[in-house]
Amino acid sequence: MIIVENLHKSFGEDHILKGISTSFEKGKTSLVIGQSGSGKTVFIKCLLGLITPEEGTIDFDGKIYSQLNSNEKRELRQEIGMVFQGSALFDSMTVEGNVMFPLNMFTQQSQSEKEDRVNFVLKRVNLVDAHHKYPAELSGGMQKRVAIARAIVMNPKYLFCDEPNSGLDPKTAILIDNLIQEITKEYDIITVINSHDMNSVMEIGEKIVFLQHGEKAWEGTKEDIFKTDNEAVTSFVYSSELFKKVRQMYLEERT
Amino acid sequence: MLFPPIQGELCYFYATTIIPLMTYLSAIGSYSIMVKEVFKKPTKWPIMKSLIFKEIDELIFNSLGIIVFISLFIGGVVTIQTALNLENPLIPVSLIGFATRQSVVLEFAPTFTSIIMAGKVGSYITSSIGTMRVTEQIDALEVMGVNSLNYLVFPKIIAMLLYPFAIAIAMYMGILGGWMAGVWGNFTSSADFIEGLQMDFDPYHVTYSFIKTLVFAFVIATVPSYHGYFMKGGALDVGKASTTSFVWTSVVIIILNFILTQLLLG
Ligand SMILES: Nc1ncnc2c1ncn2[C@@H]1O[C@H](COP(=O)(O)OP(=O)(O)OP(=O)(O)O)[C@@H](O)[C@H]1O
Ligand SMILES: [Mg+2]
Numbered sequence: 401m402i403i404v405e406n407l408h409k410s411f412g413e414d415h416i417l418k419g420i421s422t423s424f425e426k427g428k429t430s431l432v433i434g435q436s437g438s439g440k441t442v443f444i445k446c447l448l449g450l451i452t453p454e455e456g457t458i459d460f461d462g463k464i465y466s467q468l469n470s471n472e473k474r475e476l477r478q479e480i481g482m483v484f485q486g487s488a489l490f491d492s493m494t495v496e497g498n499v500m501f502p503l504n505m506f507t508q509q510s511q512s513e514k515e516d517r518v519n520f521v522l523k524r525v526n527l528v529d530a531h532h533k534y535p536a537e538l539s540g541g542m543q544k545r546v547a548i549a550r551a552i553v554m555n556p557k558y559l560f561c562d563e564p565n566s567g568l569d570p571k572t573a574i575l576i577d578n579l580i581q582e583i584t585k586e587y588d589i590i591t592v593i594n595s596h597d598m599n600s601v602m603e604i605g606e607k608i609v610f611l612q613h614g615e616k617a618w619e620g621t622k623e624d625i626f627k628t629d630n631e632a633v634t635s636f637v638y639s640s641e642l643f644k645k646v647r648q649m650y651l652e653e654r655t
Numbered sequence: 656m657l658f659p660p661i662q663g664e665l666c667y668f669y670a671t672t673i674i675p676l677m678t679y680l681s682a683i684g685s686y687s688i689m690v691k692e693v694f695k696k697p698t699k700w701p702i703m704k705s706l707i708f709k710e711i712d713e714l715i716f717n718s719l720g721i722i723v724f725i726s727l728f729i730g731g732v733v734t735i736q737t738a739l740n741l742e743n744p745l746i747p748v749s750l751i752g753f754a755t756r757q758s759v760v761l762e763f764a765p766t767f768t769s770i771i772m773a774g775k776v777g778s779y780i781t782s783s784i785g786t787m788r789v790t791e792q793i794d795a796l797e798v799m800g801v802n803s804l805n806y807l808v809f810p811k812i813i814a815m816l817l818y819p820f821a822i823a824i825a826m827y828m829g830i831l832g833g834w835m836a837g838v839w840g841n842f843t844s845s846a847d848f849i850e851g852l853q854m855d856f857d858p859y860h861v862t863y864s865f866i867k868t869l870v871f872a873f874v875i876a877t878v879p880s881y882h883g884y885f886m887k888g889g890a891l892d893v894g895k896a897s898t899t900s901f902v903w904t905s906v907v908i909i910i911l912n913f914i915l916t917q918l919l920l921g
Contacts, residue, residue, distance in 0.1 A: 445794075448798055450794050450797065450798065470695075470696075471696065473800075474696065474800040474801075474802070475800065476800075477797070477798055477799060477800035478799065478800040480798060480799075480800075482795070482798040484791045484794065484795060486790060486791055488790060488791035488792050488794065488795040489792075489795075490787075490792055490795070491786075491790070491792070501799075502799050504699075504702060505698070505699065505702065505799065505801055506799075506800070
């Protein structure tokens with residue numbers, strides 16, 4: 401379990417995170433949602449230790465991040481997979497090189513074992529014929545999928561994804577969502593996903609944390625999100641006509 | 656608050672002197688911390704080895720062309736200028752070779768070439784590391800548990816250990832350029848020039864040059880890395896960081912050149 405308590409972060413005068421507390425469980429896909437600029441990326445980077453919060457604790461299964469020394473931090477990080485919002489692929493390496501990179505760095509596997517593993521994860525993200533391309537030669541969606549492959553290649557215990565399916569067509573987006581959920585169940589890992597895509601929320605939102613202006617305005621499951629009266633949530637989630645109708649139908653069905 | 660509110664002339668003094676001074680001091684501080692971090696938690700040797708070879712290729716071999724070109728011409732110019740200023744018949748013509756040797760070995764090869772390399776190699780280092788910073792590739796390395804400073808900067812420092820060889824080539828080429836300009840331009844005979852080259856030769860001058868070169872090599876590898884690694888912003892800022900990095904690398908080289916000359920020759 402990851403337990404976050406009272407997380408504060410400011411950039412200069414801008415108070416971005418204003419005391420966020422929540423928790424993320426094993427074997428569940430947790431979604432952090434909120435408007436653009438609400439602090440989702442800053443939040444996830446605080447969890448990863450890429451941004452140091454001014455206040456608050458982050459507890460990874462009993463390890464308090466801020467109390468670890470730099471070696472312990474690096475050990476913990478080897479159990480973390482991260483998909484950045486902008487993919488962050490190494491542009492001097494091919495797709496294969498990118499995905500194999502963590503294996504090269506941290507395992508003693510033989511070349512053929514590594515290749516097998518890379519082929520396996522690339523297949524899972526539905527990328528089979530791009531092994532020798534460079535990131536600059538891929539479409540945005542393909543880059544995202546390589547980034548996901550790289551994040552899961554080491555079988556992480558914790559998986560963080562910053563908008564893994566933004567910029568993907570609806571079909572691939574759902575495929576990616578389902579893949580992330582499958583992996584979460586299969587390896588019983590803790591998965592935290594930043595998103596503002598309502599399809600993802602409905603598809604895989606086993607726990608949803610709603611951020612607004614740097615505060616946690618609401619949390620619950622995808623079932624709760626239909627029932628809630630919380631105005632901030634409804635105005636965000638049901639801003640599109642389609643979802644307004646879906647909600648109406650859902651509520652009518654229940655009565 | 657770091658600086659208490661003050662008014663009047665004191666305020667001006669603060670704004671123009673104290674604050675910039677503090678900024679420089681803190682930059683020097685974080686540079687030192689960076690250098691220390693570079694040598695911690697080393698990357699696995701097989702990976703590091705290939706990184707080092709890549710950097711040797713990029714930083715050293717790819718620079719040899721420009722180093723040879725510049726040295727030949729600078730050597731030539733030094734020779735011609737010395738020859739043109741030699742009007743007094745009491746001064747032997749062999750002074751031309753002597754002056755060429757001294758200026759090429761002591762200053763032009765190590766210092767002048769290093770300033771050029773601060774531009775060529777330095778801007779490559781800053782922009783490549785800076786691009787990795789703004790596209791979050793450095794964050795990606797860190798999240799995996801890689802010591803990104805060791806991974807990115809250490810191979811550059813090791814590759815630059817070969818820099819003195821490049822400077823040795825610069826010395827030969829400078830003197831060769833001087834010989835070509837002097838002899839082919841009819842300023843001196845080959846025999847006079849070579850006699851001048853051998854006149855009062857002090858091997859310590861070469862040692863001094865190579866000590867300087869090694870220090871400059873470390874500066875050229877680390878100062879641009881610092882500017883790339885700690886930059887903020889987007890693609891535009893990568894360009895700006897490269898410019899700033901060139902300015903600072905040159906300034907550091909020039910100051911260290913002065914200090915080292917005092918220490919080693921003074
Ligand atoms: N390094 C930084 N320096 C200063 N301000 C920052 C920095 N990073 C983020 N911010 C600010 O923090 C706020 C939240 O940004 P963040 O990237 O977390 O938004 P987000 O919720 O991820 O948005 P999006 O959905 O568009 O990705 C923004 O107002 C942004 O300007
Ligand atoms: Mg974001």
